[in-house]
Amino acid sequence: MLLRKIRHQKSARYRILRERLTEPMHLNFAALAVALGGSLRARIDFDIVQRPHYAYGLLAAADQAAEQGLKAFTAVEFGVAAGEGLLNLCSIAKRVEQATGIAVKIAGFDSGCGMPPPIDYRDHPEEFQFGDFPMDHDRLRAQLPSNCQLVLGAVNQTVPNFLAHRLDAEAPLGFAAFDLDYYTSTREALALLADPDPSKYVFLPLLYFDDIVLPNYNGWAGELLAVHEFNHCHELRKIEAYRFLRSRRIMKNARWIDQIYLLHLFDHPRLKRRREIRTMPNVYF
Ligand SMILES: C[S@@+](CC[C@H](N)C(=O)[O-])C[C@H]1O[C@@H](n2cnc3c(N)ncnc32)[C@H](O)[C@@H]1O
Structure with missing residues (x-):
């Protein structure tokens, strides 16, 4: 699949050339060895998976x-x-389940009939328009595994319903990818992160924002504006870029690293957990 994408998509080819061939050669050789027989974890560490941002988010x-x-x-x-x-x-997700023993419940949200009309300049109408990206539901549904549900409808209707009836502490939210293109749609989708019950979330849910990479994207429109407004409106929930993720990665040139954010829940039960008192070593003693 990865090879097919490289063969058919010029942008994917260019990105791989730009990102991979500018990495140190010894790492590319190591990546080749991992590609030939490495575990899923090693493949994710070396970005040898299609959509490494999804793979990283799911495994984390x-x-x-x-x-x-x-x-x-x-x-x-x-x-x-x-x-x-x-x-x-x-x-x-199937491979992550096999590697970790943790089950993944998946939901895909979409209108089912492509982009709604943009509201104003904040929806980047220079990039997207009404009717872009339609879906063939029947064909898609036929290919989805049983752990994935397709939630069709406008997100301002479907997200509140999903929060109330589908998301629970048994399988809290761990990873969310935002690719709705518009400011308005993203603002509505971010309601998923605002349920008053913090046990519906893992301690640090990983978030991926797709539409923040072009030069015309900025904090006054699109997904970034929706993030800023979310942070402004929620005292105990803050979305912030995953600072220093790059320093934790082996392949440091990948663009997706800057698209990973974390949801910080200052009301999460984890903040109330108490451990034994720890001590610090002192080599001078
Ligand atoms: C760029 S496409 C997603 C591409 C997909 N993530 C992928 O990688 O293959 C954006 C989608 O967002 C959906 N969308 C935008 N605003 C929406 C809204 N308010 N409610 C539901 N779906 C919406 C559109 O139907 C469109 O299919």
């Missing part, structure tokens, strides 16, 4: 779920369109 959420003693977590994709991203999310 699974690790958190395991650490919190959970058996499952929820991952969502906002903006499904033809469904390539959602099917990719499902296939990586």
Whole structure:
């Protein structure tokens, strides 16, 4: 699948050339060895998966779920369109389940009939228009695994319903990818992060924002404006870019690293957890 994408998509080819060939050669050789027989974790560490941002987010959420003693977590994709991203999310989730033993419940949110009309300049009408990215529901549904539900309708209707009836502490939200393109749609989708019950979230849910990378994207429009408004409106919930993620990655040139954000829940039960008193070593004693 990754090879097919490289063969057919010029932008994917250029990005791989720009990002991979500018990495140190010894790392590219190591990546080749991992590609030939590495574990899923090693493949994710070396970015040898299609949509490495999905793979990284799913594995990091699974690790958190395991650490919190959970058996499952929820991952969502906002903006499904033809469904390539959602099917990719499902296939990586299956491999993450096998590698970690943590089950992944998946939901894909979409209008089902493409982009709604933009409201104003904040929706980047220079990039997107009414009717872009339609979906063939029947064809997509036929390919989705049983752990994935396609939630069709405007997100301002479907998200409150999902929060009330589908998201729970048994499989809290661990990873969410935002690819709704518009400011207004993203603002509505971010309601998913604002349920008053903090046990519906892992301690640090991972978020991916797709539409922040072009030079004309900025903090006064699009997804970034929606994030700023969310932070302004929620005293105990803050979305912030994952600072220093780049320093934790082996392949440091990947663009997706700057698209990973974290949801900080200052009302999460984890903040009330008390451990034994720790001591610091002192080599001078
Ligand atoms: C760029 S496409 C998503 C592409 C997909 N993530 C992928 O990687 O294959 C954006 C999608 O967001 C959906 N969308 C935008 N605003 C929406 C809204 N308010 N409610 C539901 N869906 C919406 C559109 O239907 C469109 O299919």
